[in-house]
Amino acid sequence: MSNMEQAGQLSAVRIKAQDGSQALIALYGGHLLSWKNGAGKERLFLSERSALDGSAAIRGGVPVIFPQFGQRGNGQRHGFARTATWRLASHADGQPGIPAHAEFHLNQDDLAPAVKADWPYAFELRLRFTLRADALSMAFNVRNTGQDDFSFAAALHTYYALADFASTTLDGLAAPIDFSEFLDEIHPATPTLSLRQPAGQESLQLQQQGFNEWVVWNPGAANAAALLDMADEEWRRFVCIEPARVDKQILRAGAEWSGLHTVSSIP
Numbered sequence: 001m002s003n004m005e006q007a008g009q010l011s012a013v014r015i016k017a018q019d020g021s022q023a024l025i026a027l028y029g030g031h032l033l034s035w036k037n038g039a040g041k042e043r044l045f046l047s048e049r050s051a052l053d054g055s056a057a058i059r060g061g062v063p064v065i066f067p068q069f070g071q072r073g074n075g076q077r078h079g080f081a082r083t084a085t086w087r088l089a090s091h092a093d094g095q096p097g098i099p100a101h102a103e104f105h106l107n108q109d110d111l112a113p114a115v116k117a118d119w120p121y122a123f124e125l126r127l128r129f130t131l132r133a134d135a136l137s138m139a140f141n142v143r144n145t146g147q148d149d150f151s152f153a154a155a156l157h158t159y160y161a162l163a164d165f166a167s168t169t170l171d172g173l174a175a176p177i178d179f180s181e182f183l184d185e186i187h188p189a190t191p192t193l194s195l196r197q198p199a200g201q202e203s204l205q206l207q208q209q210g211f212n213e214w215v216v217w218n219p220g221a222a223n224a225a226a227l228l229d230m231a232d233e234e235w236r237r238f239v240c241i242e243p244a245r246v247d248k249q250i251l252r253a254g255a256e257w258s259g260l261h262t263v264s265s266i267p
């Protein structure tokens with residue numbers, strides 16, 4: 001397929017909007033690795049030490065968290081979706097008046113036997129990236145295709161590239177964020193946030209629907225030093241702001257849930 005390329009050892013699809021902005025998504029994890037504006041400026045952080053060979057979750061971009069958030073459950077930390085290989089269902093570059101898109105699917109038959117045995121439910125995940133001039137949206141849909149109810153948590157664990165952590169502000173949460181050190185905070189899902197960087201750097205508007213919280217995370221210096229897949233100084237160059245459904249909630253047999261995350265450039 002013409003839009004396919006390698007990212008490290010991973011297969012990935014690149015989609016381009018009419019204005020020249022681009023997104024690169026790996027099949028491993030259905031993982032958005034890069035989102036550049038029309039001038040080629042990268043919006044997402046990806047650690048220089050990240051595995052890109054399918055051996056471990058990718059450190060950066062947008063890990064898809066499902067069906068468990070962090071260690072809030074007995075399953076794999078942050079779930080199995082970020083380390084499963086998704087199927088590319090459709091993709092197209094943008095045309096005049098039509099955005100670019102790529103859609104990925106994952107169901108129980110795509111999982112390794114041990115993972116499937118650990119979470120024995122029938123499901124269908126759909127993840128659709130829609131790329132417009134200066135805006136990217138991620139639509140995440142979970143369907144319970146089996147006979148049994150199941151509970152799940154979910155998040156789009158977005159790593160935003162920052163010029164300088166300490167000079168960043170985030171507006172729109174119920175309480176202000178202190179960009180000086182370690183952050184691991186869970187806030188109610190106010191619909192719109194503004195991630196502002198110093199003059200000369202791009203600021204972004206973050207919107208979500210369908211999720212319950214915003215999680216804000218940065219390891220800070222000490223924790224970053226202990227992370228094997230992050231260089232010591234890299235923590236200053238990103239913040240994770242994640243639309244999330246942190247606690248597991250039930251999804252009845254036959255039911256579906258949708259969450260939407262839209263990020264756009266603001267002056």
Ligand SMILES: O=P(O)(O)OC[C@H]1O[C@H](O)[C@H](O)[C@@H](O)[C@@H]1O
Binds near residue numbers: 077215
């Ligand atoms: O290292 P990871 O498994 O990717 O998790 C990275 C981070 O994810 C979330 O933001 C959690 O709130 C943090 O507690 C966690 O440390």
